Amino acid sequence: MSPDTAPRPRMTRQRREILDALDTRDFRSAQSWHERLRSDGSTVGLATVYRALQALVDSGDVDSVVSESGETLYRRCEAGEEHHHHLRCRVCGKAVEIDVPEFEEFARHIGDAHGYGDIRHTIELTGVCPECAAAGRG
Amino acid sequence: MSPDTAPRPRMTRQRREILDALDTRDFRSAQSWHERLRSDGSTVGLATVYRALQALVDSGDVDSVVSESGETLYRRCEAGEEHHHHLRCRVCGKAVEIDVPEFEEFARHIGDAHGYGDIRHTIELTGVCPECAAAGRG
DNA sequence: CCCACTATTGATAATGATTGTCGAAATCAG
DNA sequence: CTGATTTCGACAATCATTATCAATAGTGGG
Ligand SMILES: [Zn+2]
Ligand SMILES: [Zn+2]
Ligand SMILES: [Zn+2]
Ligand SMILES: [Zn+2]
Numbered sequence: 476m477s478p479d480t481a482p483r484p485r486m487t488r489q490r491r492e493i494l495d496a497l498d499t500r501d502f503r504s505a506q507s508w509h510e511r512l513r514s515d516g517s518t519v520g521l522a523t524v525y526r527a528l529q530a531l532v533d534s535g536d537v538d539s540v541v542s543e544s545g546e547t548l549y550r551r552c553e554a555g556e557e558h559h560h561h562l563r564c565r566v567c568g569k570a571v572e573i574d575v576p577e578f579e580e581f582a583r584h585i586g587d588a589h590g591y592g593d594i595r596h597t598i599e600l601t602g603v604c605p606e607c608a609a610a611g612r613g
Numbered sequence: 614m615s616p617d618t619a620p621r622p623r624m625t626r627q628r629r630e631i632l633d634a635l636d637t638r639d640f641r642s643a644q645s646w647h648e649r650l651r652s653d654g655s656t657v658g659l660a661t662v663y664r665a666l667q668a669l670v671d672s673g674d675v676d677s678v679v680s681e682s683g684e685t686l687y688r689r690c691e692a693g694e695e696h697h698h699h700l701r702c703r704v705c706g707k708a709v710e711i712d713v714p715e716f717e718e719f720a721r722h723i724g725d726a727h728g729y730g731d732i733r734h735t736i737e738l739t740g741v742c743p744e745c746a747a748a749g750r751g
Numbered sequence: 752c753c754c755a756c757t758a759t760t761g762a763t764a765a766t767g768a769t770t771g772t773c774g775a776a777a778t779c780a781g
Numbered sequence: 782c783t784g785a786t787t788t789c790g791a792c793a794a795t796c797a798t799t800a801t802c803a804a805t806a807g808t809g810g811g
Contacts, residue, residue, distance in 0.1 A: 485758060485807050506797075520761035525798065545683040545768085546797070562727055571727055577715065582738055585711055589700055591740030593751060598736050600720055602729030613731060623778050623787060644768075658790035663769065683797080684768070 484530070489519045493527045501568040502540060502548040502561070540599055564604035566612045573600065622668070627657045631665045639706035640678060640686035640699070678737055702742035704750045711738065 484490075496512050503511070509524040528549045531537035535556040539549050540563070550570060552559070558579075563570040575598055586594035603613040622628075634650050641649070647662040666687045669675035673694040677687050678701070690697070692710055696717075701708040713736055724732035741751040 487759065487807070489760070504797085518761090522762085522799080523760060526759085541679050541681065541683055543679065545679055545685065547683065562723055562729055562732075564729065565731075565733075573723055575716075575719070578713070581713070585700055585738060586740050589709055590743040591700055591702065591738075592746050593703075594700075594738060594740040596736070596738045598734070600723060600729075600732060600734050602724050602732040605728040608730050625778070625788065627789070642768085656790090660770080660791080661789060664788085 489517075489523050490527055492517045492519055493524060497531075497537065497549075497551040500550065500553075500570065502550040502563050502570050503568050504542075504546045504548055507568075508549065543601075560598045560600070562600040562602065564607055565601045566603055566607040569604050569606075627655075627661050628665055630655045630657055631662060632669075635669075635675065635687070635689040638688065638691075638708065640688040640701050640708050641706050642680075642684045642686055645706075646687065681739075698736045698738070700738040700740065702745055703739045704741055704745040707742050707744075 492512060493508070496508060496515070496517075505525045505528050506521065508528070509519070509521045512519050512524065528537060528539075531551075532539050532549070536551065537549050538552045538561075539547050540561065542548055543565075548563075548568065550561075550568075553572060559572045559574050561570045562573050578596070578598065582594055582596045586592070607613055630650060631646070634646055634653070634655075643663045643666050644659065646666070647657070647659045650657050650662065666675060666677075669689075670677050670687070674689065675687050676690045676699075677685050678699065680686055681703075686701075686706065688699075688706075688708060690710060697710045697712055699708045700711050716734070716736065720732055720734045724730070745751055
């Protein structure tokens with residue numbers, strides 16, 4: 476019942492650094508982003524990176540996918556909040572955004588046909604990017 | 614250099630029990646299958662359940678998917694080794710097999726267009742099944 | 752500019768799923 | 782039946798992620 480004043484987030488040095496690091500276009504784990512930040516001179520803590528990434532996912536500024544091994548990978552996307560999917564390199568994480576026009580409607584139909592509600596879908600393509608293939612990392 | 618004789622797996626009481634338990638049609642975590650086995654009177658160990666499920670996935674007899682939370686879920690499918698996808702209840706795990714006709718070819722095209730090789734794809738639909746919705750578990 | 756009030760940080764402990772270890776028990780070919 | 786090997790299972794170890802909590806640092810007012 477309390478007015479519940481919106482708690483506006485503070486702009487801290489750590490959050491600036493994390494946003495800056497996310498400037499690239501790869502899917503990486505929280506730990507990987509943390510390593511990169513540290514190697515770039517930041518002293519940000521791991522827990523802070525996890526918290527910031529989670530917040531960014533919630534606000535729609537960052538996309539996350541769960542890898543085959545169960546790790547969560549994060550990436551700042553070009554499409555903003557718009558719904559889209561990815562073709563991601565399994566080796567280096569580099570991703571391009573794709574869309575699957577026919578599928579969005581198809582998913583709803585399938586759900587209806589089986590009486591399932593609140594349908595969500597996951598579509599991810601993975602492969603080995605040209606660079607990784609050339610480097611024999613495939 | 615050694616002939617490397619194919620080591621055929623032994624049929625143990627535990628493996629029989631696990632295969633029997635998997636007779637149902639839900640996606641469940643290894644821990645969940647283990648609980649069910651124990652509550653049905655089995656004394657099988659958790660590690661054994663993990664090992665058996667992994668082996669069954671490798672042999673193509675069981676499907677696995679990684680849930681949103683990163684848990685791996687297992688299910689014996691009707692389609693055998695054939696490639697297919699699922700519509701799964703996020704609450705109880707019940708799943709139906711679906712196919713996504715045009716997508717298989719589409720995936721390859723997208724991969725080629727971006728120079729990515731060894732393309733794999735994941736398509737999973739999740740929702741709340743009629744039973745779970747009726748029970749207010751949605 | 753200084754203070755007080757909190758949100759945030761970060762080192763570390765805790766959690767939870769999964770995998771590794773290793774002596775004991777069980778399978779199965781001979 | 783018997784011995785060589787596989788498999789079991791209790792438990793420790795690992796790995797990603799989350800919770801703790803005292804210390805630190807934005808922010809808004811004076
Ligand atoms: Zn790559
Ligand atoms: Zn979509
Ligand atoms: Zn259900
Ligand atoms: Zn497919």
